[in-house]
Amino acid sequence: MTPTACPVCLIVPSRVLLELKDVRSALISEQLRGHRAGVGAPASLVAAGRQRAVYDARHHAKLPGKLTRSEGGAASDDPAVNAAYDSSGATYDFYQTVLGRSSVDDAGLPLKSTVHYERDFNNAFWNGRQMVYGDGDGQLFVGFAGALDVVAHELTHGVTQHRVPGGLDYAEESGALNESISDVFGSVVKQWKLGQTAAQADWLIGAGIMAPAVGKALRSMKDPGNTALTWSGDDQPGNMSGYVQGGDVHTNSGIPNRAFYLAATALGGNSWDKAAKVWYAALPMLTPAATFKDVAKATQAAAAQLGLSAADQAAVKAAWKGVGVI
Numbered sequence: 001m002t003p004t005a006c007p008v009c010l011i012v013p014s015r016v017l018l019e020l021k022d023v024r025s026a027l028i029s030e031q032l033r034g035h036r037a038g039v040g041a042p043a044s045l046v047a048a049g050r051q052r053a054v055y056d057a058r059h060h061a062k063l064p065g066k067l068t069r070s071e072g073g074a075a076s077d078d079p080a081v082n083a084a085y086d087s088s089g090a091t092y093d094f095y096q097t098v099l100g101r102s103s104v105d106d107a108g109l110p111l112k113s114t115v116h117y118e119r120d121f122n123n124a125f126w127n128g129r130q131m132v133y134g135d136g137d138g139q140l141f142v143g144f145a146g147a148l149d150v151v152a153h154e155l156t157h158g159v160t161q162h163r164v165p166g167g168l169d170y171a172e173e174s175g176a177l178n179e180s181i182s183d184v185f186g187s188v189v190k191q192w193k194l195g196q197t198a199a200q201a202d203w204l205i206g207a208g209i210m211a212p213a214v215g216k217a218l219r220s221m222k223d224p225g226n227t228a229l230t231w232s233g234d235d236q237p238g239n240m241s242g243y244v245q246g247g248d249v250h251t252n253s254g255i256p257n258r259a260f261y262l263a264a265t266a267l268g269g270n271s272w273d274k275a276a277k278v279w280y281a282a283l284p285m286l287t288p289a290a291t292f293k294d295v296a297k298a299t300q301a302a303a304a305q306l307g308l309s310a311a312d313q314a315a316v317k318a319a320w321k322g323v324g325v326i
Helices: 015-020 022-031 078-099 146-162 172-194 255-269 276-285 292-305 309-324
Strands: 052-056 066-072 111-115 124-126 131-133
Touching: 015 022, 015 078, 022 066, 052 078, 078 111, 078 124, 078 146, 078 276, 111 255, 131 146, 131 292, 146 172, 146 276, 172 255, 172 276, 172 292, 255 276, 255 292, 276 292, 292 309
Parallel strands: 052 111, 111 131
Antiparallel strands: 052 066, 124 131
């Protein structure tokens, strides 16, 4: 059965855009969230190996736009095209090399990207079939396609919709988990590409996409809600004591984000060697309405199934205790 798609998943929450007084991008984002795109690709389009295609929307909303670069093709004169091509390729390579997964659907789904969506659009999103990038307005945001953690975050929404049976409902704790899983693998892909250990990583999501006068990053997995590391409106809690009932899924995702950070740093070394594999193995154990306690239980079970030591299994459990989930 085809997994249920989440609503269009955007990297910048509408409430953030509104707080920054970008009403136009917030309205476009909310209109997109009301659209539920189809999932997957026709069988005739599925090919073995990495298959990327980057399109140019030419500042319009019609997708996918004009094909500008295909797999193996020469670099474009457009930096945004090349950034989207390279970032999607790095994400594909991570899933293939580290987790043995063939694209977001594990069946070779071609990675389609569209750049220059709308004009001065301060967002990027996964719509169930492809990646789409605005250019930013240069005053609040300065671009998205070149931020590997942002690209990997959005593509991971595709992984989640296929790997979790039925997908994850996009509300309350399951919605926050959906966002957290994307932050987890967005950060891990960036660490993998840079060759950083868990101790060396900055654990920031969206570092560099904001104009310097606005902020440094959207979120911190290490210290959710620390505005000195992110931006002045960062309201993420890092513990269940701060969970916002009915709150934005991007806000509450700070709790499972910090749990992953605690697990990865306690396990030591590279986050993709143990922690990411535990979280990935846990995904099929979840249901659409999964809670934080459900994923805590699933990651502990996955750690045991993967043969981690008793000390490592205890570290996974301690991470969830550390954020007040168990």
